[in-house]
Amino acid sequence: MFLLLVSGAQSQRTPFDAREATIGSIHHSLFSGLNSCQDVVSSFLARIEKLNFHVNAIITLDKNALCEAVILDEQLGIGNATQSLFCIPILLKDNYDTADMPTTGGNLALAQSQPLIDAPSVSALRRAGAIVLGKTNLHELALEGLSVSSLGAQTVNPYDSTRTPGGSSGGSGAAIAASFAVFATGTDTVNSLRSPASANSLFSIRPTRGLISRTGVIPISYKQDALGPIARTIEDVAAALTVMADVGFDPSDNTTALIPPSSVGVNYLASLRAFPLETLRLGLITTFFNRTAGSETTPVSSAMDNMVMRLRAAGVTVVPITSSIYNSSAILAVYDTQRYEYQESMDAYLSQPSLGGSHPSSLKELYAANSSKGGGKFLVIPSQYEYVTTSLASSPANSTYSTVQCGIRNLTLALQETFRQNDLDALIYPEQINLVVKIGWPSQSGRNGILAAVTGSPVVTIPVGFSNATTSALVGVPIGMELLGQPWSEQKLLNIARAIEMLGTVRIAPRWANEIVEVGNMTRVPVLYPNTGNIPKQYPVGVL
Numbered sequence: 001m002f003l004l005l006v007s008g009a010q011s012q013r014t015p016f017d018a019r020e021a022t023i024g025s026i027h028h029s030l031f032s033g034l035n036s037c038q039d040v041v042s043s044f045l046a047r048i049e050k051l052n053f054h055v056n057a058i059i060t061l062d063k064n065a066l067c068e069a070v071i072l073d074e075q076l077g078i079g080n081a082t083q084s085l086f087c088i089p090i091l092l093k094d095n096y097d098t099a100d101m102p103t104t105g106g107n108l109a110l111a112q113s114q115p116l117i118d119a120p121s122v123s124a125l126r127r128a129g130a131i132v133l134g135k136t137n138l139h140e141l142a143l144e145g146l147s148v149s150s151l152g153a154q155t156v157n158p159y160d161s162t163r164t165p166g167g168s169s170g171g172s173g174a175a176i177a178a179s180f181a182v183f184a185t186g187t188d189t190v191n192s193l194r195s196p197a198s199a200n201s202l203f204s205i206r207p208t209r210g211l212i213s214r215t216g217v218i219p220i221s222y223k224q225d226a227l228g229p230i231a232r233t234i235e236d237v238a239a240a241l242t243v244m245a246d247v248g249f250d251p252s253d254n255t256t257a258l259i260p261p262s263s264v265g266v267n268y269l270a271s272l273r274a275f276p277l278e279t280l281r282l283g284l285i286t287t288f289f290n291r292t293a294g295s296e297t298t299p300v301s302s303a304m305d306n307m308v309m310r311l312r313a314a315g316v317t318v319v320p321i322t323s324s325i326y327n328s329s330a331i332l333a334v335y336d337t338q339r340y341e342y343q344e345s346m347d348a349y350l351s352q353p354s355l356g357g358s359h360p361s362s363l364k365e366l367y368a369a370n371s372s373k374g375g376g377k378f379l380v381i382p383s384q385y386e387y388v389t390t391s392l393a394s395s396p397a398n399s400t401y402s403t404v405q406c407g408i409r410n411l412t413l414a415l416q417e418t419f420r421q422n423d424l425d426a427l428i429y430p431e432q433i434n435l436v437v438k439i440g441w442p443s444q445s446g447r448n449g450i451l452a453a454v455t456g457s458p459v460v461t462i463p464v465g466f467s468n469a470t471t472s473a474l475v476g477v478p479i480g481m482e483l484l485g486q487p488w489s490e491q492k493l494l495n496i497a498r499a500i501e502m503l504g505t506v507r508i509a510p511r512w513a514n515e516i517v518e519v520g521n522m523t524r525v526p527v528l529y530p531n532t533g534n535i536p537k538q539y540p541v542g543v544l
């Protein structure tokens, strides 16, 4: 029936071109009568159907998407298309609860885990008119940055098929780089919204701790987990953030009690204004680089140097910050709270009454290789499970946990002092000191996300360039910069990012994603099943 409706609508209109589409371009097409919502949604679904094999970014498609488009076309017909995300196709990382699709974390043991209700952030997106096309692959349970999982297999970088897409929200990053949707959601416990943005030439925001309720999202850390969007333009990041933050105070996630009145109900898109660069003061963290020349490091340092040169030329004051407290590996080794909080958070998630379907009911059960429910269906990656093992023996009751909390407070005060002493608007540094790692490497090394993760600071990630082209990376490998602000400075960060975006577009689409996909060839998109054929042999699926 949907096929008939789609082809009926198609015959009257020009096809909708989904490539690099934005909220603005889709609304223009809809409101000027060029396209129906069904045209828009089917054009993205057709791209996924035809092109997903390049990247393996999608775990599940939402069978309701075209039906929702029919309903929105009726609303369009009666002039009632008022919502901010009206008919905007989006994808959700598969750790966000959805009542109409399983929520798996990419883990075989959670393949049948079926939330009975949407996460509040998902409800907010749907209420605002967004159409959820499906769920994206992620690094299994969001525990590493390689974006390989026992259920969804390996997601591939759209710019270089020999590389990972960053992670853990790597399916979201790869899908948005390929224009499979307008934006996608991600989660970030240490790097996971920023690494995929950096590795796929995209923008993202990790908001201040507390701004977006984490309820209904598979957790890792009460202290560090954050939700946010990944998109191709800063305007679309601002629009998505506005809706996701609209959940506001949520009694089920008490960090939302931290939201100050000035950050309640903000429309980040309506207030988006390019920050005047002549008055901007940025701190450049010089210790967040690897200045030893090499094929993986030099492209990153050069792209950053080039961006700093352009910023200075535009009138920005860039202050070098050289303090040795800014050492990512040291901060990660000492202050990371995941191992203390994982078990408690997962137990609460897996045992909640609103989680239906069949699934283990505690972290221990999930990881019990011999349990009938656990099944031993995990990727065996030592780096990923070191702290899972530790977490099964740790909790916030551990005496070292309070020392860690105290250390984080010290680091947070030191960060505030850096801002004050240098009168800074934001700090900048590369998200990753080296290019995103190749498929088969043991971990996504060299990332700088931990500073914001433990201090709860907001970060906007901005594309700054590409490595030189090679035969496997026809336009080069993308490189991204973090822009870290003080708590609740989301609007300022977005405005700075807008000004940087206006210095000149850096983003280039992956070469193969320039293909135009005709909707007429769409067979009728079924629920996709994960490709289990491309897990690198270094990461066997089995018993831990």
Ligand SMILES: *[C@@H]1O[C@H](CO)[C@@H](O)[C@H](O)[C@H]1NC(C)=O
Pocket (backbone or CB within 6 Å): 075, 080, 083
């Ligand atoms: C108009 O749209 C709003 C928001 O989606 C909805 O609540 C309302 O029912 C719609 N009105 C009509 C007449 O369909």
Ligand SMILES: *[C@@H]1O[C@H](CO)[C@@H](O)[C@H](O)[C@H]1NC(C)=O
Pocket (backbone or CB within 6 Å): 222, 254, 255
């Ligand atoms: C907030 O929630 C966390 C985890 O759910 C809990 O450990 C903590 O005690 C709560 N804090 C307050 C102030 O209620």
Ligand SMILES: *[C@@H]1O[C@H](CO)[C@@H](O)[C@H](O)[C@H]1NC(C)=O
Pocket (backbone or CB within 6 Å): 290, 291, 292, 293, 294, 295, 296, 297, 446
């Ligand atoms: C820095 O880069 C060099 C050259 O690429 C490499 O050998 C070294 O391991 C890197 N150091 C770190 C800490 O990543």
Ligand SMILES: *[C@@H]1O[C@H](CO)[C@@H](O)[C@H](O)[C@H]1NC(C)=O
Pocket (backbone or CB within 6 Å): 298, 299, 468
């Ligand atoms: C990239 O290519 C340019 C121009 O050919 C060259 O000057 C530069 O050294 C190359 N950069 C790297 C990292 O190989």
Ligand SMILES: *[C@@H]1O[C@H](CO)[C@@H](O)[C@H](O)[C@H]1NC(C)=O
Pocket (backbone or CB within 6 Å): 287, 324, 327, 328, 329, 330, 331, 333
């Ligand atoms: C950063 O900390 C690590 C220990 O985690 C240490 O090995 C390294 O030397 C430090 N780097 C600098 C530049 O101080």
Ligand SMILES: *[C@@H]1O[C@H](CO)[C@@H](O)[C@H](O)[C@H]1NC(C)=O
Pocket (backbone or CB within 6 Å): 369, 370, 543, 544
């Ligand atoms: C699984 O169960 C078998 C038999 O009860 C036992 O010998 C083995 O050690 C168990 N393996 C793990 C990983 O617990």
Ligand SMILES: *[C@@H]1O[C@H](CO)[C@@H](O)[C@H](O)[C@H]1NC(C)=O
Pocket (backbone or CB within 6 Å): 403, 404, 406, 407, 408, 410
């Ligand atoms: C935090 O800073 C205080 C005061 O400088 C110091 O006494 C304490 O040892 C620090 N704690 C940690 C865990 O770094």
